[in-house]
Amino acid sequence: MGIRWASLWTVLGMGALALASLAGVLRGHPWAWIPFAVASAVALREVRWLQRHRRQAREARFDRPRR
Numbered sequence: 001m002g003i004r005w006a007s008l009w010t011v012l013g014m015g016a017l018a019l020a021s022l023a024g025v026l027r028g029h030p031w032a033w034i035p036f037a038v039a040s041a042v043a044l045r046e047v048r049w050l051q052r053h054r055r056q057a058r059e060a061r062f063d064r065p066r067r
Helices: 005-026 030-059
Strands: none
Touching: 005 030
């Protein structure tokens, strides 16, 4: 199982966008909450999907005993 590069780039891109939006919020732009919320939600969804996918791939090896 390798790295899913598209997912990694999605998480990094949305994280960067969330940080930029957070900087806008801290500077007093209330409209920046919207892109912050969307970018954070997308990044969190992608991280959770990667964790779930990794866990399923690890448990799929049923020919080995669990430790």
